[in-house]
Amino acid sequence: MKEMKILSPTAILGYGFPESSFEAGMAENPDVIAVDAGSTDPGPYYLGSGKCFVDRAGTKRDLTFIIKAAAQKNIPVIIGTAGGSGAKEHLQRDIDIIKEIAKENNLSFKMAIIPSDIDNESVLNALKRNRLAALSPAPMPSEEEISASSNIVAQMGPEPILKALDEGAQVIITGRAYDPVVFAALAIKQGFDSGLALHLGKILECAAIAATPGSGSDCMLGILREDHFELKTLNTERKCTTTSVAAHTLYEKSDPTKLPGPGGILDLSETTFEQNTESTVIVRGTKFVPTDYYVKLEGARKLGTRTVSFAATTDPIMIKELDNIIESIREKLKSNFADLKKEDYFLDFKLYGANGASLFKTAEKSIPEEIAIIIDVVAKTKELSQALCSFARSTMLHFGYAGRISTAGNLAFPFSPSDFDGGDVYEFSIYALLKADPLEYFPVEVIQI
Amino acid sequence: MKLTDIAKVIRSKNAGPYEITFDIIFNDKQAFDNFTNAGILTKQSFANLYNIKEEDVLGIIPFAPANALKITIVRPIASGQIGERDVYGAQQHKPLMELTFEN
Numbered sequence: 001m002k003e004m005k006i007l008s009p010t011a012i013l014g015y016g017f018p019e020s021s022f023e024a025g026m027a028e029n030p031d032v033i034a035v036d037a038g039s040t041d042p043g044p045y046y047l048g049s050g051k052c053f054v055d056r057a058g059t060k061r062d063l064t065f066i067i068k069a070a071a072q073k074n075i076p077v078i079i080g081t082a083g084g085s086g087a088k089e090h091l092q093r094d095i096d097i098i099k100e101i102a103k104e105n106n107l108s109f110k111m112a113i114i115p116s117d118i119d120n121e122s123v124l125n126a127l128k129r130n131r132l133a134a135l136s137p138a139p140m141p142s143e144e145e146i147s148a149s150s151n152i153v154a155q156m157g158p159e160p161i162l163k164a165l166d167e168g169a170q171v172i173i174t175g176r177a178y179d180p181v182v183f184a185a186l187a188i189k190q191g192f193d194s195g196l197a198l199h200l201g202k203i204l205e206c207a208a209i210a211a212t213p214g215s216g217s218d219c220m221l222g223i224l225r226e227d228h229f230e231l232k233t234l235n236t237e238r239k240c241t242t243t244s245v246a247a248h249t250l251y252e253k254s255d256p257t258k259l260p261g262p263g264g265i266l267d268l269s270e271t272t273f274e275q276n277t278e279s280t281v282i283v284r285g286t287k288f289v290p291t292d293y294y295v296k297l298e299g300a301r302k303l304g305t306r307t308v309s310f311a312a313t314t315d316p317i318m319i320k321e322l323d324n325i326i327e328s329i330r331e332k333l334k335s336n337f338a339d340l341k342k343e344d345y346f347l348d349f350k351l352y353g354a355n356g357a358s359l360f361k362t363a364e365k366s367i368p369e370e371i372a373i374i375i376d377v378v379a380k381t382k383e384l385s386q387a388l389c390s391f392a393r394s395t396m397l398h399f400g401y402a403g404r405i406s407t408a409g410n411l412a413f414p415f416s417p418s419d420f421d422g423g424d425v426y427e428f429s430i431y432a433l434l435k436a437d438p439l440e441y442f443p444v445e446v447i448q449i
Numbered sequence: 450m451k452l453t454d455i456a457k458v459i460r461s462k463n464a465g466p467y468e469i470t471f472d473i474i475f476n477d478k479q480a481f482d483n484f485t486n487a488g489i490l491t492k493q494s495f496a497n498l499y500n501i502k503e504e505d506v507l508g509i510i511p512f513a514p515a516n517a518l519k520i521t522i523v524r525p526i527a528s529g530q531i532g533e534r535d536v537y538g539a540q541q542h543k544p545l546m547e548l549t550f551e552n
Contacts, residue, residue, distance in 0.1 A: 039464055043529025043536045097481045101549065137507070137523045138467040243474070245517035250472045254464045254521045273514050303531060346531045359534050360470075360499045360527050362544050378531050428466050428527050 011216035013037035014054035038081025048300030048426030050089030054226030086176030112164030116175030131331035149299035157262030159438035210248035385400030
């Protein structure tokens with residue numbers, strides 16, 4: 001029977017994996033090693049700033065195992081969404097790591113590099129020519145948001161990777177890619193069912209997270225056959241069960257039965273999950289339903305610079321008065337910096353112990369024993385955010401609230417200095433679909449390493 | 450009855466930067482069937498539970514292969530936007546966890 005084995009070493013390149021699991025995976029003689037390196041989960045900062053959210057040393061450690069093992073077996077390695085967000089700086093960091101590994105280990109191979117950046121002007125043109133579609137509930141980006149974006153990437157489908165494979169690349173590294181395609185590309189090239197290949201990729205992109213107990217830093221093997229695929233753990237401590245695999249299908253998805261991607265939708269409405277051995281699961285019935293070809297765009301822009309101050313209060317009278325105190329500090333800040341407009345700064349008090357982590361205004365607060373307070377200031381410049389944070393902190397420290405008995409100071413600071421530089425602050429500025437040809441924005445460059 | 454009596458997983462997570470999705474995985478098929486057939490979670494009741502607008506509840510979707518119910522809502526702010534409280538959206542499950550209903 002025709003089959004293909006795909007090894008996924010870890011959920012995100014750099015998160016690590018046990019050497020024994022990786023060796024067990026290589027002993028299965030996989031046809032390809034594929035790994036996803038990215039996510040939008042850590043927020044807009046990483047895309048916008050060009051910084052990588054996974055540490056360089058961890059990434060190099062994982063890639064060293066992967067590149068050496070693949071070279072030994074002469075199988076391809078495919079890495080998606082390099083450097084975490086897949087923009088040019090992220091891609092370059094991981095290219096540099098691969099070159100270092102090749103040099104240190106005397107390895108030589110053909111490497112394909114597939115960037116995914118789109119310049120602001122092209123996106124503006126697409127907006128004007130009605131080639132952008134909103135990705136509700138995200139808003140359609142405005143001209144201003146597009147122009148101000150510091151990085152914009154498009155999520156590639158499998159086609160640019162197929163081209164790189166056709167050109168004989170042994171290592172393929174991409175900018176932003178739709179997560180499943182790095183796992184599915186070789187299978188699609190060899191004529192396997194693309195619905196099954198992409199669904200398998202959807203699961204393998206999180207590696208052992210789909211097992212029980214789950215882990216983001218352990219390997220998983222996918223075995224694709226003509227009318228089904230099988231998932232196999234590579235660590236005896238873990239099992240794939242129908243529940244663990246089906247539950248993973250829900251993870252981070254709006255709707256588990258319809259998963260849209262470049263050029264089509266994965267339809268899971270007739271998918272079945274069947275326990276095969278005690279630790280392997282067989283999946284059947286997923287279909288790929290082609291649609292018009294769109295790629296997802298992601299962009300981020302800089303809003304300003306953050307300064308934060310950490311403090312806490314234990315005073316029950318102050319805790320009861322906190323909402324009023326905060327309102328008064330906002331007013332005092334406004335009158336003290338009378339030239340500032342509302343849009344020049346953002347001031348937030350995060351009250352831990354009193355619903356501080358909740359995004360929703362739910363449940364009546366009981367009076368907590370103590371509350372941690374984070375004063376969060378974002379302003380256009382670092383100097384302004386420091387000045388406003390300092391003012392809010394000192395005003396809160398000595399504020400004479402109603403019923404005050406403790407008159408020496410209202411806040412306990414765990415640190416000196418009390419205020420911290422929070423760095424540049426970005427927001428997602430583009431999250432929309434772009435009508436495109438599959439290869440239009442993803443040039444494939446093949447180099448000899 | 451408490452939801453935690455009949456569900457082994459109750460969780461929240463971003464589904465992209467503009468949505469939060471909640472998963473309830475029931476202990477078994479019977480618990481899943483009983484709960485979904487009783488119509489306990491509707492767009493309106495979920496909106497009340499989280500103090501959000503009903504139209505911001507995008508879908509309540511049963512997924513039988515996992516004995517699971519998924520609720521997806523509009524994120525109050527995009528992930529990482531100023532004012533953020535939970536970048537990954539992974540700690541918004543408590544009101545759902547504390548849901549009680551008549552058996």
